Amino acid sequence: MRTLRFLLQKEFRQIFRDPSILRIIFMMPIIQLIILPMAADYEMKNINLVVTDHDHSVYSRQLINKITASGYFKLAAVNNSYQQSLRDIEADKADLVLEIPVAFEKKLIRENTAGTFIAVNAINGTKGNLGAAYIRTIIQDYNQEIRSKLLPFSGMPPQPQIAITYANWFNPQMNYKFFMVPGILVLLLTMVGANLTAINIVREKEIGTIEQINVTPIRKHHFILGKLIPFWILGLIVMTLGFVVARVVYGISPAGSFLSIYAFAAVYLLAVLGLGLLVSTYSNTQQQAMLVSFFIMMIFVLMGGLYTSISSMPEWAQWITKLNPVSYFIDVMRMVVLKGSSMKDILPQFFTITGFAFVLNGWAVWNYRKRA
Amino acid sequence: MNNSVIVQGVSKQYGSKKQPVVALSDISLDIATGELFGLIGPDGAGKTSLFRILTTLLLADKGSATVAGYDVVKEYKAVRKIVGYMPGKFSLYQDLTVEENLHFFATIFHASVADNYHLIKDIYEQIAPFKDRRAGKLSGGMKQKLALCCALIHEPKVLFLDEPTTGVDAVSRNEFWDMLQLLKKKGITIIVSTPYMDEASRCDRVALIQNGRILQVNTPEAIISGFTQPLYAVKAPGMLSLLKQLHNTPGVLAAYPFGEYHHAVMQPGVSLPFLGKDAEVKAVTPNIEDCFIQLMQHHA
Structure with missing residues (x-):
C-alpha cells in the first residue's frame, strides 16, 4: 500500500507539473462542449432552392411561397428553363431544383392530378436527402389544403383522411443539443482515458525510466494501478466539468440520477484506461502510441452512434459497434440524461462494459511484461 | 559467499533467425564480492546486453547467471532487491526534483533516505545545494551523481553501472572513479562498463569484451605485464605519412595513433630503424590501452 501511495504521489506530481497536460485536461472539455454542439447542427437550414416555374399561375406561386415560408429553404433563383437551373446546381449555387410544369394549375383543377419535378444535388448527401424530404412534406401539405378547398364544389363526399400529430418524447423540442452534449461528453472522457494513459506509459519507455523501475522489486500490479488511478480520477473530474458546462451553457441536467451516470462512468473509465494501457504495451514511442490511439479513436467516434445512428448502419457495421465501448456509454448517457433511466435500465450496458474492462485490462496486463 | 556474480556460458542473439545479430556468445565470468570489476569494450560489444541479463531485464538464450547467489531467472525477484542499476542513458524522472527522485527510489525499495544516507553522503553533498531543482535541469555531471x-x-549488494562516464568531462570522470573507490571500501561489489580503455587501470580486474566475446579477464597489472614486445612512441611533422611509413617498416608488428604520438609495436629483439631526422622516437612502457589494442587486433 505504501508503495502504491508513493507511486500515486509521484504520478500526480508529474501531471500537475506538466502544463500542457493540465491545459488539455481542463480546456478541452470546456472548449469542445461549447463549440461542437453549437456548430454541429443536425437540422438542415438554408437549403438553396432554385425554382423553374413554367406555369406562372396563382397555385404555383402559392406553392413557392409556402415552401420559402417554411424557413428551411432559401430561394436562390427563379429561372425560366430547367437547363439554367441545372447549371446552378453545377455551380453549387443550388441544392434543390423544383420544376413546376406548364398548366400545373389547370391540370390540378380539371384532371385532379398534376406533377412537379424535384432535382437534388447529392454532393452533400444529408442536405440533399433532408431537403427533398422537407419539400415533399410541404407539397403534400399544400395538396391537402387544395383538396379541402376544392372539395365542397365537386359534389363528392369528403374523402377519409389520416391526420398526424407529433409528440417528441424525452426531448419535447427535439433540441439536438440535448443529445449531442451528453454524447460529446462521452468522447471527451474516452480521449482523456485512453490517449493520456497510453502516452504517459510510453513516455516512461521512451525516456528509459521504465527500465529503472523494472529493476526494482516493485510489483506489476502496483505499477499499473499507479498509472491507472490518476487518470481514472482525472476522467471523473473532466466529466464533472463537462456536466457543469452542460448545465451552465445549455441548461442540461440529467433527468436521471447522477449516481447511475457516475457509477457507469467509473466502470467505463476502467475499460478505456485498459485500452490505453493495451496500446502502450504495443508501442515503443509516443508517436506510435499517438497514431494507434488516433486510429482507434476515429473508429470509436464515427461508429459510436453520435454522428450517425447505429440502427441505420449495415448489419456488419452494427456488429462492429457492439465492440465499441463508446456506443454503450453514449446510449447510457442519453438514456439517463434525457429519459431519466434508472440503474436497473442500464444494467445490460453496465455488464457489457464491465466485461470490456476485464478483457482489455487482462489483455494489457498479460502483454505488459517486465522483461523482453 | 566468495563470488558475487557468476556467469556461465551466457549467449544472446537479437534479430530474426535468418539474420541473427549476436550480442553475447558463450560468456563466462566470476566476479568476487567487494571487487571493482571493469567491463571494457567498444560500442556494440555486448556490454549493455550482459548488464541487462544480470539485472533481470533481459532473458539469455543460453547459459545461466547468479547475482549474490540468486539465479537471475528463477529468483529474479530476490535479485531485484539487492542490485543497483544505473543505465547508460539518464533515466530518472526529469520532472521530479533531485530530492523527490531520491525519495521515490528509496520508497519503492522499501528503504528510507535517512537509513542509508551514510552510503551516499559524500556524493549527495555535492548535489544537495540543488535538491529542489528538477532532475532534467541538472548538468550532465550532476545528473550522473544523482543517478548514482x-x-x-x-x-x-551489487552495483551495475552501464557506461557511467560516457559523455562526461575528464575531471568529472576522475571524480567519479574516486567515488567508486570509496563505495568499494563499503563492501559493495561494483561492475562498471566503459568504452574508455584508460579507465581500466582504476579497476581491480577487467574483462575485455569485443563482438560478444570475452578476450581476456585479468588485473590491469597482469595484462600490462603480458605485453612483452618493445614499444616506441614516434612523433614527426607529417603524422599521416609517418603512420604509413611505420606500416611499411619491416619489424613493425603494429602501428596506431596514440595521443600526439604514434605507437609502434616491434617484433621482440628488433629495434626501430631510423625514420628521418625530424622524427622524435622514444621507447615507452606499454599501458593498458596498448594491451587492449593488441588483444583486439589479435581477435579481429
Whole structure:
C-alpha cells in the first residue's frame, strides 16, 4: 500500500507539473462542449432552392411561397428553363431544383392530378436527402389544403383522411443539443482515458525510466494501478466539468440520477484506461502510441452512434459497434440524461462494459511484461 | 559467499533467425564480492546486453547467471532487491526534483533516505545545494551523481553501472572513479562498463569484451605485464605519412595513433630503424590501452 501511495504521489506530481497536460485536461472539455454542439447542427437550414416555374399561375406561386415560408429553404433563383437551373446546381449555387410544369394549375383543377419535378444535388448527401424530404412534406401539405378547398364544389363526399400529430418524447423540442452534449461528453472522457494513459506509459519507455523501475522489486500490479488511478480520477473530474458546462451553457441536467451516470462512468473509465494501457504495451514511442490511439479513436467516434445512428448502419457495421465501448456509454448517457433511466435500465450496458474492462485490462496486463 | 556474480556460458542473439545479430556468445565470468570489476569494450560489444541479463531485464538464450547467489531467472525477484542499476542513458524522472527522485527510489525499495544516507553522503553533498531543482535541469555531471545516489539508496549488494562516464568531462570522470573507490571500501561489489580503455587501470580486474566475446579477464597489472614486445612512441611533422611509413617498416608488428604520438609495436629483439631526422622516437612502457589494442587486433 505504501508503495502504491508513493507511486500515486509521484504520478500526480508529474501531471500537475506538466502544463500542457493540465491545459488539455481542463480546456478541452470546456472548449469542445461549447463549440461542437453549437456548430454541429443536425437540422438542415438554408437549403438553396432554385425554382423553374413554367406555369406562372396563382397555385404555383402559392406553392413557392409556402415552401420559402417554411424557413428551411432559401430561394436562390427563379429561372425560366430547367437547363439554367441545372447549371446552378453545377455551380453549387443550388441544392434543390423544383420544376413546376406548364398548366400545373389547370391540370390540378380539371384532371385532379398534376406533377412537379424535384432535382437534388447529392454532393452533400444529408442536405440533399433532408431537403427533398422537407419539400415533399410541404407539397403534400399544400395538396391537402387544395383538396379541402376544392372539395365542397365537386359534389363528392369528403374523402377519409389520416391526420398526424407529433409528440417528441424525452426531448419535447427535439433540441439536438440535448443529445449531442451528453454524447460529446462521452468522447471527451474516452480521449482523456485512453490517449493520456497510453502516452504517459510510453513516455516512461521512451525516456528509459521504465527500465529503472523494472529493476526494482516493485510489483506489476502496483505499477499499473499507479498509472491507472490518476487518470481514472482525472476522467471523473473532466466529466464533472463537462456536466457543469452542460448545465451552465445549455441548461442540461440529467433527468436521471447522477449516481447511475457516475457509477457507469467509473466502470467505463476502467475499460478505456485498459485500452490505453493495451496500446502502450504495443508501442515503443509516443508517436506510435499517438497514431494507434488516433486510429482507434476515429473508429470509436464515427461508429459510436453520435454522428450517425447505429440502427441505420449495415448489419456488419452494427456488429462492429457492439465492440465499441463508446456506443454503450453514449446510449447510457442519453438514456439517463434525457429519459431519466434508472440503474436497473442500464444494467445490460453496465455488464457489457464491465466485461470490456476485464478483457482489455487482462489483455494489457498479460502483454505488459517486465522483461523482453 | 566468495563470488558475487557468476556467469556461465551466457549467449544472446537479437534479430530474426535468418539474420541473427549476436550480442553475447558463450560468456563466462566470476566476479568476487567487494571487487571493482571493469567491463571494457567498444560500442556494440555486448556490454549493455550482459548488464541487462544480470539485472533481470533481459532473458539469455543460453547459459545461466547468479547475482549474490540468486539465479537471475528463477529468483529474479530476490535479485531485484539487492542490485543497483544505473543505465547508460539518464533515466530518472526529469520532472521530479533531485530530492523527490531520491525519495521515490528509496520508497519503492522499501528503504528510507535517512537509513542509508551514510552510503551516499559524500556524493549527495555535492548535489544537495540543488535538491529542489528538477532532475532534467541538472548538468550532465550532476545528473550522473544523482543517478548514482538513486542506484545506491537501497544499499545494494551489487552495483551495475552501464557506461557511467560516457559523455562526461575528464575531471568529472576522475571524480567519479574516486567515488567508486570509496563505495568499494563499503563492501559493495561494483561492475562498471566503459568504452574508455584508460579507465581500466582504476579497476581491480577487467574483462575485455569485443563482438560478444570475452578476450581476456585479468588485473590491469597482469595484462600490462603480458605485453612483452618493445614499444616506441614516434612523433614527426607529417603524422599521416609517418603512420604509413611505420606500416611499411619491416619489424613493425603494429602501428596506431596514440595521443600526439604514434605507437609502434616491434617484433621482440628488433629495434626501430631510423625514420628521418625530424622524427622524435622514444621507447615507452606499454599501458593498458596498448594491451587492449593488441588483444583486439589479435581477435579481429
